[in-house]
Amino acid sequence: MRKAYLDHIAATPLHPEVLESMLPFLKENYGNPQSLHSSGQDALQAVENARERVAELINADPSEIFFTSSGSESNNFAIKGFALAQKNRGNHIAVSAVEHQSVLHSVKYLEHMGIKSTQIPVDKFGLVNLDELKKTLTPETILVSVMLANGEVGTIQPIKEIADFCAAKGILFFTDAAAAAGNIPVDVKELGVDALCLAGNQFYGPKGTAALYVKKGKRLLPFIDGGVQESGRRAGTEDVAGIVGFGRAAELAGKHMQKRADKAIPLRDALLRGLPEKVKNVVVTGHPEKRLPFHTSFCIEFVEGEAMLLNLDMNGIAASSGSACTSKALKASHVLLAMGLDHALAQGSLVFSFLEENTMEDIEYLLEVFPPVIDRLRQMSPIYPGNL
Amino acid sequence: MRKAYLDHIAATPLHPEVLESMLPFLKENYGNPQSLHSSGQDALQAVENARERVAELINADPSEIFFTSSGSESNNFAIKGFALAQKNRGNHIAVSAVEHQSVLHSVKYLEHMGIKSTQIPVDKFGLVNLDELKKTLTPETILVSVMLANGEVGTIQPIKEIADFCAAKGILFFTDAAAAAGNIPVDVKELGVDALCLAGNQFYGPKGTAALYVKKGKRLLPFIDGGVQESGRRAGTEDVAGIVGFGRAAELAGKHMQKRADKAIPLRDALLRGLPEKVKNVVVTGHPEKRLPFHTSFCIEFVEGEAMLLNLDMNGIAASSGSACTSKALKASHVLLAMGLDHALAQGSLVFSFLEENTMEDIEYLLEVFPPVIDRLRQMSPIYPGNL
Numbered sequence: 001m002r003k004a005y006l007d008h009i010a011a012t013p014l015h016p017e018v019l020e021s022m023l024p025f026l027k028e029n030y031g032n033p034q035s036l037h038s039s040g041q042d043a044l045q046a047v048e049n050a051r052e053r054v055a056e057l058i059n060a061d062p063s064e065i066f067f068t069s070s071g072s073e074s075n076n077f078a079i080k081g082f083a084l085a086q087k088n089r090g091n092h093i094a095v096s097a098v099e100h101q102s103v104l105h106s107v108k109y110l111e112h113m114g115i116k117s118t119q120i121p122v123d124k125f126g127l128v129n130l131d132e133l134k135k136t137l138t139p140e141t142i143l144v145s146v147m148l149a150n151g152e153v154g155t156i157q158p159i160k161e162i163a164d165f166c167a168a169k170g171i172l173f174f175t176d177a178a179a180a181a182g183n184i185p186v187d188v189k190e191l192g193v194d195a196l197c198l199a200g201n202q203f204y205g206p207k208g209t210a211a212l213y214v215k216k217g218k219r220l221l222p223f224i225d226g227g228v229q230e231s232g233r234r235a236g237t238e239d240v241a242g243i244v245g246f247g248r249a250a251e252l253a254g255k256h257m258q259k260r261a262d263k264a265i266p267l268r269d270a271l272l273r274g275l276p277e278k279v280k281n282v283v284v285t286g287h288p289e290k291r292l293p294f295h296t297s298f299c300i301e302f303v304e305g306e307a308m309l310l311n312l313d314m315n316g317i318a319a320s321s322g323s324a325c326t327s328k329a330l331k332a333s334h335v336l337l338a339m340g341l342d343h344a345l346a347q348g349s350l351v352f353s354f355l356e357e358n359t360m361e362d363i364e365y366l367l368e369v370f371p372p373v374i375d376r377l378r379q380m381s382p383i384y385p386g387n388l
Numbered sequence: 389m390r391k392a393y394l395d396h397i398a399a400t401p402l403h404p405e406v407l408e409s410m411l412p413f414l415k416e417n418y419g420n421p422q423s424l425h426s427s428g429q430d431a432l433q434a435v436e437n438a439r440e441r442v443a444e445l446i447n448a449d450p451s452e453i454f455f456t457s458s459g460s461e462s463n464n465f466a467i468k469g470f471a472l473a474q475k476n477r478g479n480h481i482a483v484s485a486v487e488h489q490s491v492l493h494s495v496k497y498l499e500h501m502g503i504k505s506t507q508i509p510v511d512k513f514g515l516v517n518l519d520e521l522k523k524t525l526t527p528e529t530i531l532v533s534v535m536l537a538n539g540e541v542g543t544i545q546p547i548k549e550i551a552d553f554c555a556a557k558g559i560l561f562f563t564d565a566a567a568a569a570g571n572i573p574v575d576v577k578e579l580g581v582d583a584l585c586l587a588g589n590q591f592y593g594p595k596g597t598a599a600l601y602v603k604k605g606k607r608l609l610p611f612i613d614g615g616v617q618e619s620g621r622r623a624g625t626e627d628v629a630g631i632v633g634f635g636r637a638a639e640l641a642g643k644h645m646q647k648r649a650d651k652a653i654p655l656r657d658a659l660l661r662g663l664p665e666k667v668k669n670v671v672v673t674g675h676p677e678k679r680l681p682f683h684t685s686f687c688i689e690f691v692e693g694e695a696m697l698l699n700l701d702m703n704g705i706a707a708s709s710g711s712a713c714t715s716k717a718l719k720a721s722h723v724l725l726a727m728g729l730d731h732a733l734a735q736g737s738l739v740f741s742f743l744e745e746n747t748m749e750d751i752e753y754l755l756e757v758f759p760p761v762i763d764r765l766r767q768m769s770p771i772y773p774g775n776l
Binding site (some may be wrong): 005007010011012013014019022026027028030031032034035036037038039040043068069070071072073075076084100101102103104105106108109112113199201206207208222224225226227235236237238239240241242306309310312313317318319320321 | 401457489493496610626
């Protein structure tokens with residue numbers, strides 16, 4: 001059976017050069033970076049070298065990069081760390097309605113501590129509108145969070161515009177760029193953000209590697225308390241091999257980004273055009289142009305996402321129906337609901353996202369096997385009008 | 389030059405079988421465990437298999453194991469998660485004075501939220517005395533934390549006795565077993581603890597891998613908020629390869645624990661006896677018998693730990709002067725001060741801890757090169773009585 005892995009957004013493989021860079025730190029170079037002896041100092045140097053590579057990818061200073069274990073940890077770190085550090089300045093934060101659950105749940109945590117929050121609505125493409133954002137702000141607002149690109153619908157937000165506005169108001173601005181960084185150009189200075197999250201596993205780096213960029217001079221509390229690591233801002237023995245791989249992945253991402261995008265965009269556009277042509281009652285979700293180069297997303301009417309995923313899997317095709325962090329919750333995606341899709345339609349959500357190894361043949365194969373799958377599932381559906 | 393790595397407590401190498409178990413998940417098996425397709429399900433199965441291995445090591449149920457990225461994260465998770473979940477029942481927690489910084493700083497975090505705390509004093513061996521513990525408790529006490537074994541002085545606490553006492557009082561009891569689990573027998577049922585932290589990098593597993601055991605039915609809040617991973621208690625894409633390696637390391641630890649201890653104890657005892665014989669004004673720190681099998685610790689009068697470490701390193705010997713999480717803080721260890729050592733003596737702290745590959749020749753080599761190093765450093769010391 002032909003195989004086509006079309007689930008970049010859930011997991012990318014390690015680039016072979018990433019694995020190669022990690023191996024010495026999984027073998028002979030096993031020192032703890034906090035040890036003063038040479039074995040430790042070698043590990044420290046490797047960690048600091050990786051920090052430079054990650055900083056370069058987003059045009060930051062290495063001292064502004066704090067390694068964490070996941071995008072979710074970085075998001076918790078940013079939202080809780082900023083809000084608790086700025087508590088004396090105000091008690092309100094505003095976050096977009098399409099943020100990752102780790103942002104939304106961090107906000108809920110803060111609500112238990114008396115911090116208020118407002119969700120910024122989005123339009124039907126998932127875009128935050130600056131005028132809507134302005135309406136959510138109060139004199140108490142200390143922090144705004146809007147993600148750079150959404151993993152479920154691919155939409156890329158006008159971050160620079162939002163960041164500039166917040167800066168003018170003296171409000172901290174954080175962006176979750178986990179799905180974006182390493183895949184599209186991200187320049188923290190040009191964007192003007194105060195903090196930004198990125199994740200190695202989104203661009204051929206290891207799982208369990210991520211970072212938080214924090215602009216020099218911006219105060220935030222540590223999240224994992226109690227160690228000298230990461231300039232005292234994040235305790236815990238460093239995952240040296242993972243961090244080294246993350247650094248190498250960042251370097252490769254900078255080098256190959258354009259080539260990867262040039263390869264992915266024709267696949268994306270062929271699928272965004274092709275699937276609605278081949279199958280009736282298919283809606284493209286997310287923005288038609290302002291979207292990640294490797295990302296397509298749809299809602300297929302009258303069929304459930306999970307059933308489609310399992311049937312695609314039987315045909316060798318790996319895809320997802322939204323964020324891997326919520327896939328098993330079996331609830332309609334809060335992102336799609338925020339975009340105004342109705343509940344039933346949101347249940348039929350599907351994301352196909354491409355790796356650099358995917359080809360037009362993969363798209364052709366998908367467009368060949370998927371329509372009959374949908375037909376069959378619809379024939380079994382109690383809600384499909386054709387069956388009524 | 390001969391090399392002797394005597395710094396188990398800071399970092400252990402990966403066991404070759406651990407690395408071997410990880411490699412498929414760093415190569416072809418790159419799925420996200422939360423994905424519904426077969427690539428994801430393979431990853432999930434590997435994670436759940438590792439969870440069983442880790443559970444077995446400490447006689448827990450797999451559903452009681454939550455993977456984290458470090459002992460520090462597990463400690464934050466336990467202390468903050470329990471205290472915030474039990475806030476309605478009381479607002480006081482008691483922790484031993486020799487806890488890891490990630491426990492002590494988590495307590496400080498909670499103090500900002502109105503939770504009070506008391507430190508339980510220890511004796512000159514670093515042991516918590518149950519009578520002293522009793523004095524620290526109030527009707528408001530909801531949580532007690534005493535570590536199982538201390539990484540800086542090797543002392544093993546009477547955990548069962550403390551846990552039984554807390555259970556009888558209806559107070560939650562947490563133990564940080566990061567330095568102990570995988571190295572000495574740890575049975576959560578026999579100990580009677582409500583939660584326990586363990587770390588893969590302490591027993592030939594990967595850095596960046598750890599877990600929190602939470603007894604079934606004991607409520608604690610998530611620490612990293614916002615995902616379905618780890619039964620909704622810890623968000624973030626799983627470090628699949630790391631977790632698999634952690635599981636394999638746990639399996640190997642169970643199998644080789646006795647053999648490893650039998651090999652380490654003669655080295656430990658030879659060094660604990662030999663160094664004070666060869667060098668004047670050397671104090672063994674920690675308990676003479678109730679200590680980790682692979683662990684020795686000393687205070688060398690009139691010399692600073694850092695200078696000794698660098699000179700040992702020049703002789704090919706890797707050691708540490710306390711916890712890697714505080715080594716660069718250059719402050720006297722809070723553990724040694726809590727044991728009643730004076731500030732100057734505590735500056736001369738040294739830990740030699742053994743891997744399974746270490747031999748008696750390593751100890752002999754250390755005992756040969758170290759005394760002249762101390763002599764030389766003392767000759768340069770402005771406080772050495774011989775120089776006055």
